[in-house]
Amino acid sequence: MSQPVITIDRHIIEQERRNPGATGAFSNILYDLAFAAKMISREVNMAGLVDILGGTDERNIHGEEVQKLDAWANEVIFKALDHGGHLACMASEEAEDFIPIPDRFPTGKYVLLYDPLDGSSNIEANVSIGTIFSIHRKITSGERGQLQDCLQPGHSQVAAGYVVYGSSTMLVYTTGHGVFGFTLDPSIGEFLLSHSSVRTPSPGRRIYSVNDGNYTNWSAGQRAFSDYLRGLDPANPKPFASRYTGSLVADFHRNLLYGGIFMYPADTTNPRGKLRLLYEAAPLAFIAEQAGGRGSDGYRRILDIEPQQLHERTPVYLGSSEWVELAERYLVGNRGQSEGV
Ligand code: AHM
Ligand code: MG
Numbered sequence: 373m374s375q376p377v378i379t380i381d382r383h384i385i386e387q388e389r390r391n392p393g394a395t396g397a398f399s400n401i402l403y404d405l406a407f408a409a410k411m412i413s414r415e416v417n418m419a420g421l422v423d424i425l426g427g428t429d430e431r432n433i434h435g436e437e438v439q440k441l442d443a444w445a446n447e448v449i450f451k452a453l454d455h456g457g458h459l460a461c462m463a464s465e466e467a468e469d470f471i472p473i474p475d476r477f478p479t480g481k482y483v484l485l486y487d488p489l490d491g492s493s494n495i496e497a498n499v500s501i502g503t504i505f506s507i508h509r510k511i512t513s514g515e516r517g518q519l520q521d522c523l524q525p526g527h528s529q530v531a532a533g534y535v536v537y538g539s540s541t542m543l544v545y546t547t548g549h550g551v552f553g554f555t556l557d558p559s560i561g562e563f564l565l566s567h568s569s570v571r572t573p574s575p576g577r578r579i580y581s582v583n584d585g586n587y588t589n590w591s592a593g594q595r596a597f598s599d600y601l602r603g604l605d606p607a608n609p610k611p612f613a614s615r616y617t618g619s620l621v622a623d624f625h626r627n628l629l630y631g632g633i634f635m636y637p638a639d640t641t642n643p644r645g646k647l648r649l650l651y652e653a654a655p656l657a658f659i660a661e662q663a664g665g666r667g668s669d670g671y672r673r674i675l676d677i678e679p680q681q682l683h684e685r686t687p688v689y690l691g692s693s694e695w696v697e698l699a700e701r702y703l704v705g706n707r708g709q710s711e712g713v
Pocket of ligand 1: 465489490491492493583618619620621636646
């Protein structure tokens with residue numbers, strides 16, 4: 373007999389049954405996120421057609437004002453989740469402050485943080501882009517969420533995931549019991565289980581993903597590690613392969629499946645790196661760890677960082693444990709020798 377087709381809804385229900393105390397609230401958040409992902413996927417796939425179908429710079433074919441796709445995706449996610457009664461508040465990379473649930477809707481015990489469309493500068497060139505999300509429990513006592521509910525360390529996430537809008541659309545998530553990937557079948561509009569219990573191969577492929585153009589602005593340790601990866605260090609005469617699209621989700625996803633290391637280090641212009649702790653680093657670090665890999669800021673586990681601000685940044689090292697640990701050794705070993713950072 374052939375294997376049963378497992379939709380994301382079925383998978384979520386089966387995961388929920390493993391937790392006898394579950395109320396279904398958490399599952400509903402995941403359903404709503406999957407729905408929003410489908411909406412965004414459809415629009416991303418149409419992005420190149422807007423001009424052909426008669427949109428103008430400011431108005432689409434329906435005469436409506438055209439929004440930038442990342443602002444539109446931000447609203448789609450918010451509206452898919454604002455009314456279900458499961459969230460106390462949200463925070464988005466696209467919004468300066470945390471976003472309370474509108475007063476007309478009931479609230480719930482979870483908090484959602486998200487980056488609606490990461491890598492959106494790549495859209496015009498048809499390069500894969502993604503959505504990233506992170507879910508926490510509300511920790512304050514009031515009915516409506518507060519800023520404090522959003523400022524939680526990554527180790528208290530109850531779920532995290534991302535959607536990659538690539539050659540196919542995939543949703544990958546973890547609730548702390550492994551990593552599961554679902555591929556969207558556009559003919560039936562369903563996410564189907566395609567990657568069960570994803571493990572990052574160990575040691576995995578020798579791939580590194582970083583914006584090498586920043587080399588001269590890096591610390592001595594980062595430069596030394598980069599030299600190692602490029603085969604310029606006698607300790608490693610065999611260079612790694614370099615793969616970098618400039619789209620975090622795409623680069624992370626490839627390395628999750630193949631092995632390798634993704635880095636966005638600190639540099640002289642971005643002393644805390646470029647990527648955001650709450651919307652990008654923490655959720656992907658949770659997934660990396662659940663797949664047997666590692667997530668570090670170069671010195672400590674990303675999931676242990678206590679956030680102080682919604683939009684704070686952190687250096688990021690994600691991927692196969694071997695390579696992330698090696699990066700840490702180079703950074704720690706050359707600490708104090710940094711010119712710029
Ligand atoms: P964004 O949140 O403004 O889209 O920026 C995040 C993106 C990541 O997807 C990617 O890893 C990084 O910025 C690329 O930055 P750079 O162009 O500096 O290499
Ligand atoms: Mg982003």
